[in-house]
Amino acid sequence: MSSYAVKEMFLTLQGEGLQAGRRAVFLRFAGCNLWSGREQDRETAQCRFCDTDFVGTDGDGGGKFADADTLAASARGFWDTEMADPVEPAFIVITGGEPMLQIDAALVDALHAQGFEIAVESNGTLPAVAGIDWLCISPKQGTTIVQQSGDELKLVWPQPGTDYVAMESWQFTHRLIQPMDGPTVQDNVAAAIDFVMSRPKWRLSTQVHKSLGLR
Ligand SMILES: C[S@@+](CC[C@H](N)C(=O)[O-])C[C@H]1O[C@@H](n2cnc3c(N)ncnc32)[C@H](O)[C@@H]1O
Ligand SMILES: Nc1nc2[nH]cc(C(=O)O)c2c(=O)[nH]1
Ligand code: SF4
Ligand SMILES: [Mg+2]
Numbered sequence: 001m002s003s004y005a006v007k008e009m010f011l012t013l014q015g016e017g018l019q020a021g022r023r024a025v026f027l028r029f030a031g032c033n034l035w036s037g038r039e040q041d042r043e044t045a046q047c048r049f050c051d052t053d054f055v056g057t058d059g060d061g062g063g064k065f066a067d068a069d070t071l072a073a074s075a076r077g078f079w080d081t082e083m084a085d086p087v088e089p090a091f092i093v094i095t096g097g098e099p100m101l102q103i104d105a106a107l108v109d110a111l112h113a114q115g116f117e118i119a120v121e122s123n124g125t126l127p128a129v130a131g132i133d134w135l136c137i138s139p140k141q142g143t144t145i146v147q148q149s150g151d152e153l154k155l156v157w158p159q160p161g162t163d164y165v166a167m168e169s170w171q172f173t174h175r176l177i178q179p180m181d182g183p184t185v186q187d188n189v190a191a192a193i194d195f196v197m198s199r200p201k202w203r204l205s206t207q208v209h210k211s212l213g214l215r
Contacts, residue, residue, distance in 0.1 A: 017205050037055035049182060054096050075092055122147065123143065
């Protein structure tokens, strides 16, 4: 990787999954392999329900970073506010777009050298780089999931045709159902609750940052 294309970086609380509520630097990479990010392509994309703008490098804290050390040092700057506890490890969530298009061993090493515990949000169509401390995979119906192990499997619901029974034998410590945000979110919340009520191997993940008015 000669350089990294970052849409935005910011400090917030992790809003999703088992780590919800935790202070985190968010590093959002530009670009995805399942959608161009352009609205006119959404209905023909492999992933059609995305709630995120990941196009370009124009967001707050975004830009092109020439090397891993520069990017890791910039990320560390978002953690180090006067409110940071100097004893706790720093925590970074790397997302996108699809972060596995850009994360490499050099970046993992540089972030660890900056004292970060590294969480990644990925669609699972690309193999995860080694050394990630918390790996979240969120499968999209119709794609081939090559990364069938990790810390949490976070299935956005409903996605008709999803073989969730097969997913129960994948090698994840936690399995979560997350209601699909969008025009039918209220129906999707009800469907997600029904799902976890009938399949106790799964638990509910809500996007708490949205109801809290956080980024
Ligand atoms: C924007 S994606 C970026 C990371 C990666 N490309 C992926 O899909 O996992 C971050 C998380 O948001 C979830 N997500 C995207 N759109 C959503 C929506 N409309 N409602 C609920 N979750 C959504 C994804 O499934 C994923 O877990
Ligand atoms: N607060 C907050 N938590 C999040 N967890 C996953 C997010 C994502 O977009 O990947 C996200 C996000 O965009 N904001
Ligand atoms: S795979 Fe992730 S980033 Fe890509 S379009 Fe789907 S939800 Fe958005
Ligand atoms: Mg988001």
